Amino acid sequence: MQSSPGKDVQWQHPNDVLKLHKLKLKKKALQQRINGSFSNKNDGSASSQKASPFENVLSGRKRKNPFEKSENVPKKARNNEGLLEESTDQTLFKLLNQSACDSVPDSSLTSFNGVLARINELDKPEERVEVVKATGKDWCPIDWCLRRKMRLISLKPFPWNQKLKISEEASGITSFTRCLDMEHSESTVDVSPNSKFHQCCLYWQHPSLPWLQLFPRTTSKVISNEFNLSSSSSIKNKLHETWTDSFRSLFQLIRTRQCPYFYVCANSFTVLFRAAGLLSYTDVHVIITPTTRGFRHMLRQEEIEFTMPLKKKRASDQGYETQESESGQTDESQSENNKENDFDEEDTPDEEWLKTMGINSEDIKQINYTQARIVHKTECEVDNSEQSLVLIEGVEVNAFFNFLINCKSIISPTGALAGVPPTLLAPVSFHGATLNSLRVRENKIHDDGTDYFSLELIGPILPTTIHNLLNINSSDHSMTMVFSDIETTRAFTKVRRKNQRKSDIEKQGTTVFSKENLSDCGLNSKILKSFCSADPEVLFNLECLKYCGETQTFTWT
Template sequence: MASTNSNTSLSWKKPDELIRLHRLQQKKKQLTARLNNNKANIEITPNDKEKLLEAVIAQKRKNPFAKSSETSKKLKSNGPELIDDDSVLSLITTPPVTKQVETVVKETPQRSPPAKLTLKPFDPKAFSELFSKESHEDDSEIVEQQKFTKNLPVDWSLKTRARFFCETDMPATKLKTSQEASGLTGFVRCIDTRNSSGGLDISPAARLNQATYYWQHPHLPWLTMFPRNSKDNNGIHIGERERKSLAVDWSDSFRGLFQLLRARQCPYFYLCANSFTILFRAAGIGGRVETHALMAPTSKGMRSSLRQEGIEFSLPLKKDSGLNKSADGSFNEGKGEASADGTENNVAEDAVDDEDEEWFESLGMDEKEMQKINNAHARQLQYKDMADDFSDISVALIEGVECQAFFNFLLNAKSTITSVGRLAGVPPTLLAPIAFPKATIQNLSSRSNKVRMDGVDYFSVEFKGIVLPTVLPYACSLLCESKETFSVTMASNTSTLAFSKASAKLTESVKKEDEASGEQVFGKENLSDCGLHTELLDSLCRTGENSVGLMERVCFKKGFGYAWS
């Protein structure tokens, strides 16, 4: 019986078929019972009825919502049947099995009781033994490899956050009226409050507040002007009338700021567009004799448009294999670069091409095959030219007379102000440390709190916003006057990291003879009216090793200097 039931349960059947099969089984069983026991008179006594009731009661009702496990299925299939359809003889002959039913019910899965959590007392000796001599050796190696510099390098990438840590009290960010007024007055008038003889507040809090200001154009309070790819700028629509007025104001502001840069009344400024960022620097900054600009990232289309305008540029981060080095030591892009001897190079290339064609013709090649080879070669050159697009290697350097042509190109190019996407119709953001036409003054949001790290309490001051390269040297020089040790952690904008990399390579290439010459001294003197303090000018005009660096963390200790990474 059990085998037939198991076989029928394997395949799915409809209710009508199941009822029909059930009736057939009942008829077969009744016939077999009549044939075997046709002479026997079966009489059911009251005792048999009591046994039948006891067997039915002993079997517990199965829970329809319980999950059946594999073991319970095996036990049910192997165990004897309690009820065999309507056959009364099978119920009487088979004894009631209550234990197996109980075991089946008891085998429902149950969670084990949770283990008790026992805490052992802290043993400082056992904990210290975990750190073997290898850890001390590693620390000593790290200290030996770490370089300490007397002066802090300049990081030309824009920061979005800077946080200062110190074990002693930091300058307060909740300012008094005199401190806030003195900091704002010192910034607007470009006054060194430490050496001033006026009635300005010279407390550390007022001087630190002076470093948190900067100038910006345009300023639209409901938009995030930097970084321009912010999610808050989605779904912003500007009308045609507003676009024209913004473009006119921006062109006047950009023209006035560039004239200040050429006159060395402004040390540097940033132009931040949707797809690129440009750093303009005055003559004398970074050891460069002429006004220059760094543009990152660039693409093949942008570089080709510059060549069409006759603007010469170089790629300082690109390897020498893909570049041609001129006599004055500047790097120029290998193919298609506009230069003074461009006609001679074109003539030489044409002569080489003619020789190649003659050689192919001597081999018996058709014109179609030669054209396929030329097209494949052109595609390879195009792929090499586009391989470094939108990367740090694609940063372009434009200096000298070409910088004026580059300014005119940006002022008149339609691609400068995007018409599609985020901030469509909004001109690029201009950022500068000094005032310029139609600019608005902005400041960093500051917050001071107390932090506990590794069992030591630290006082911290955090700045959020657009952190210009002059903020960190000024704040560090201020803290060096009264603090034994402090550290700074920063978050950089990834699109401006190429400025520090290119500046480091350009400053390291300056020879020692140029450093000893009077050009660097004259560069500092000519920038004396740019609105920055003498210490900041020294750091911006410094050349050589460790004058420029890409920094994310800075540590200072009196007697050693600065360590950065």
């Protein structure tokens, strides 16, 4: 039982409650009988006549209050109060679905046809949005990363395979060594798909030691332990002499634009030499990754100027606008010199001034030692990471070339590759180079009830190898390329040319000019045009490349 909060509720015995209830029922029955007798008497009277004012007194009825609310009139539902009083979970939905004007009924919903018409209006969208399917690009991106293997996957059989005829192998070698374009060549070489495929699988390397795996250098395996180069100094010296001649030959080809690029793969770092004209660079340039503080210190000692384009700015320098931040490049040599000057002028306290402040010489040495350790720690934070990439351009490349020839630390004194100089990889022939071929494995893959044809290429995959394979592929043959990269070389693709804010006409003119200068570099004219592009968007680190034969477009991740 509920009661008003102002009254005290007293508990009553159930028998007393029943007695009160029966008494009320008797009173109501008696009152109905009395009212019924008087109503029968007044049945014949006119409805317009008013009752006598003493009628209620004679009949014993209670006088009706004229201001009392009539019970016959239906009460209007107070929706707002009812909704607020409800405590069920449907309260929120009733508030949301409540009509703005409840007194005016919707005439359109009074019939079944009106309901159907209303549903159809709600289902019709106001504006139809056209869904445009994502399309790829009509060009293939460039990735300067070195790869150890790649896999070609297709639903259809490839037009080439690993089984070569004598004429196909000979024509592929001839076309590669002479840098011939089989499609536009007037020679009598075999132009079958297998010949073209074999031409794409060849590369030049120095040194080439059959009992050693010289690529990749990080996971070298010795096939035979009977012969060790570190035990013979004469053999090591001879290897270094022949390597120097080969390195010099490649560098001369780069300078004369007869070789587009080549790689120098050492045990701890990789160097990429690129000719002038590639990616709109006006001079020969070199990229080294990863590097250490000691290696950069040796470059500064040789007075070789270099930049670190991928190095992030320090938090203390983010609030200042500099020329380096606008161009996106960080001059490591200048920054190091400025850092040393700032360290000498500001960070390092003046010893005489400290002495006047009463600080003894031992405390001054401790302060200088602490500051030197802080500077050393900040310099070593980027070691062996992408931020440690070093870029050298212009005349400084000649100094770096002499530095590599005379640097003894690039040859490991211990381990499986003790005494072996760095591996040279190039797409064109050079002095002392060995012609090698990628290993090809052909098989079928069955996945989810579908058969796929697969070709796996194992060995150093150069950037132009991908474009050469796509060039010989038929336009209606779809395929997917999956790559296995060398992680330390992925930073090569992330380097962008500074001050590339040029118009389309200027970029097109730069591309044409670079293409004409590199016409004798040994690359196909169509592929050379892509590598000479001044557009920075063509650079991308590829993990998977897909070519669609229906739309003749490329998509990648």
